[in-house]
Amino acid sequence: MDGLTFTALIDQRRFTGNARSVVATACDVAPLMRLVFSRIGEPSAGYTPAYSFNDPTGMCPECEGIGTVVDIDPAELIDPEKSINDGPVRFSLFRRGGYRWKRFAYSGLFDRDKPLKDYTDEEMDLFLHAEQLKLPNPDPEFPKTARFDGVITRMRDTFVKNHPTKISAQVREELDRITTRHTCPECRGTRLNEAARASLIDGRSLADWSAMSVTRLRELLADTHDPRVEPALDGIRATLDALRSVGLGYLSLDRTSSTLSGGEAQRVKIVRHLGSALTDVTYVFDEPSVGLHPVDVHLLTHLLLRLRDSGNTVLVVEHHRQMIDIADHVIDVGPGAGADGGRIEFEGTPDALRTSGTVTGRLLGTPLEVATTARPRQGSAVVRKARANNLTGFDAEIPLGVLTAVTGVAGSGKSSLATRELPSQHPEFTVVGQDPLRGGQRSTSLSVLGVADHVRGAFAGASDLDPSWFSFNSKGACPACRGKGHLTTELAFLDDVSTPCDVCGGLRFNDTALAVTVRGSTIADVLSMAAHELADQFPDDPGIVAAMSWQQRVGLGYIAVGQSLDTLSGGEKQRLLLARHLNGVDDMAGERIVLDEPTTGLHPSDVDRINVLFDDLLEAGATLVVVEHNLRVVARADHVIDIGPGAGTDGGRIVFTGTPAALLRDDTSLTGRALRLASAPETRTRRKKTRGRTAE
Structure with missing residues (x-):
């Protein structure tokens, strides 16, 4: 290999949870x-x-x-109806009989049979807040050299000041319940x-x-x-x-950096790299337009051109029409996803792509069709005096039984209206957002959709083994990599290096688990299947068939059912959450769902597939409210609420409400202008040559 340059990857990973950043x-x-x-x-x-x-x-x-400072809520921590012998601390690490329980039980300060509600103020203060108290007459079981700390004092020293990282999910949930975080008063x-x-x-x-x-x-x-x-x-x-x-x-x-979305974090990283004086660098951007309004995408293109014109190579993974149009060279991969993809379909200029006949070329070369009619609404839900974040106290009417698109530039207040105010005032609306899924590399779509136990049960039924043998998080795990499928080598100040496990070959299971087959497939084979393949493998299990059907319908049919959650994009995780939600709904009539940018990371053809799913849900009687920048969704909506006109304090107001066809004619709406451009017969950005390069 030769001609390689230093490469910087700017992806959509959120910033870590470092509170100091x-x-x-x-x-x-x-x-x-x-x-x-x-x-x-x-x-x-x-x-x-x-x-x-x-x-x-x-x-x-x-x-x-x-x-911020963290306080422990005594009302959540203590059950005043119980005595020490009953275990009055509602925290598992202070359970009756444990060594932390023994510290106050054998302190000699309290009557162990007396309910805490009967303690004097002095006794309660000692029990909760004593600090390094030398005990006058402790029980023999109390450590001889130790001093007594109250329950809250011990918890604050152990769990608040030191921020332990190696604690179980259960303990972390308990801490979330009994602690409150508020602004530092100092x-x-x-x-x-x-x-x-x-x-x-x-x-x-x-x-x-x-x-x-x-x-x-x-x-x-x-x-x-x-x-x-x-x-x-x-x-x-x-x-x-x-x-x-x-x-x-x-x-x-x-x-705080960790509160930024993946798209916001990526754009902050772009700004950081723009300040670099380096040249001859290859910058790789993974869908930098995610979360951006078309107007903001136009501004982003200028930054990428600045990087290129500073003597760097810029490689962008993208679906957005505006981003593709400024490229000097386009590589189209396909024709499908997963096993149906992986081939180079086209290489050349954006103009040549439009006439190439590829799926991408056809969709980019076809103007958007804007809906001219709307479904009849079945009533409405009214949001009164919306004031979350930057919203200015307006009222908004959400029609029922139809698809409402909430639009506006990034930071205008779209999500504040749709995912905070609407469900707060109308709890019957379920929000399917892009919050991180718990589980990481130890969790898969099977576990999220609730059918992992079905698969393990089938393998257990084909053998005399317990279902836990067919989990890479339990008995079935490879002893070398402990079910991860790879080994990680830490290289001090360099990035960690991950290599496939040479014992299991990346399959994550031990020999005992892999020796069992169902219809000729091992548990590792099953986890490598796509959704439709798994449904075909277990046609007699209605739970598996239904779950896999929803995974396909939300546009995730290409993902292996055993793929780790930490490898999925934010949009993929949201669509997986949507599949889980829909899989648990018996009757769509009256179902009300809020989706926060569900098309994130989707090719235009996949967006069209999502639109078909939306149509099916609406015909079944559901109500959909979708926060979106993608004009393919906006053009198909029945009702549009455009928030703006700008972001932050310049936004938070309703700019437009009505049909997409009416939005086309509204010159005050940035979304309307973008929709008008995308639906025009000629939508290409004008291009000119500059110093042998292509620039907007």
């Missing part, structure tokens, strides 16, 4: 902001570390730079200590700058100048401009 640190603008305040802030708090919430000299001492969520908060530039602190939206801060810095820090201010302004150009002007720089 915010948008400012993720896009590398935080050091410049700290530098500006350390030089010209009055009074100065000191050098740049004095303005960092990740440094002891700058962080708030109360929350240690996190911005720093009011700014994360900084008093000295850093008191340092001002034109009456504003670093915390004030960070709390503003990107757009608002950029407007402020347009009039902020000082020769001592002008280069740093120029760098901040450039980063803010880049964030706005990828549709993130509504974010604030103090937003």
Whole structure:
């Protein structure tokens, strides 16, 4: 191999759950902001570390730079009706008989048969909040050199301050139940200590700058100048401009990185790479248009062209028409998915793709057909005074029995209306969003859809083994890789290296499990099947057949049923959740479902398949509310609610309500303009040659 370059992958993985990472640190603008305040802030708090919430000299001492504090709720933790002998602490690690229980049971401070509701205030304070108390007369079972801590004191030291990572899912759920997180009262969520908060530039602190939206801060810095820090201010302004150009002007720089969606995280990474001075780099982007309104996609194309024109190679995995149209070279892979794909169908220019005859070419070359009629509505659900996040208190009518598309630019308030206000005021609506699925690499679509036990039971019935032998999370696991199918080698400061397990060959099961077959297939063979193949393998099991039918109908027929959840995209996980929900519905009549961008990551042909599913659900009597940017869905909707006109404080208002045909004629709606362009006979972006390259 030769001609290889340094490669940077910018994918849709969310930022990790590190509470110390915010948008400012993720896009590398935080050091410049700290530098500006350390030089010209009055009074100065000191050098740049004095303005960092990740440094002891700058962080708030109360929350240690996190911005929030965790409290333990005594009402959730303690059952006052019970005595110590009954086990009054509603937390499994303090169960009766355990060593933590013995610490207060044998302290000699309490009557073990007395219900906690009968304790005096002093006794209850000791029981909950005592700290390193030397006991006057403990029972012999109490450790001789130990001191007594109250239940809440011990829990705070063990589970709140130290943040243990190796705890079971059950314990983590219990902690979520008995703890509450709220804004730090000392720093009011700014994360900084008093000295850093008191340092001002034109009456504003670093915390004030960070709390503003990107757009608002950029407007402020347009009039902020000082020769001592002008280069740093120029760098901040450039980063803010880049964030706005990828549709993130509504974010604030103090937003915790882990709360960003996959698409938002990817665009922040793009901005970070734009600040790099490297050339001859190959940048690989995995569907950067995800979560973007067509107007924002237009802005994103300029950033990618900037990277290319700086002497880099840009490789983009994409379905979006606008992204494909600016390419210099297109590689179309297909013709289908899974075993039906994997072949090069076309290579060439976007114009040539349209006349190539491939599935992608035909769909890109055909203008959208906008629905001219709407299904009759069966009543309506009214949302009153919607005020979640940036919504401005408007009323919105959601027609029943039809498909409603909620549209608008990223950050306009679409999801706030559809996934928060609507189900809050009308609980009969079920939200199927893109929240992470629990399980990761240890979970599959079979387990999510609730039929993994059916498959294991079939193998157990064909042998004398327990069903657990056919789970790679239990007795059936390969002893070398413990059911993972691969071995991970840690390389210190480099990325970990994963290699297939040489004992099981990546099959994840041990020899005992693999020795059993059902209709000629092992459990590993079954997990490698697609949905329709699994249904054919177990035609007599209605549970498996129904679940696999829904997996196919939501557009996931190409995914192996044993594929780990951590390898699925956000859109694939959402459609899997939709399949699970639909699989559990006996009667679609009256079913009301909210979907948050269900077409994420889909080829236009797959979007058309999803539209067919929507039609089937509506004909069966369901109501669908879909938050969408994809114009193929919007064009087929019965009713459109367009939120905007911009993002953040510039959005949160209803711009348009009505049919897609009426939206085409609305010049005030950005969505309407995009739909009009996509439905026009000629939808190609005008292109021109620049320095031997193709640019918009």
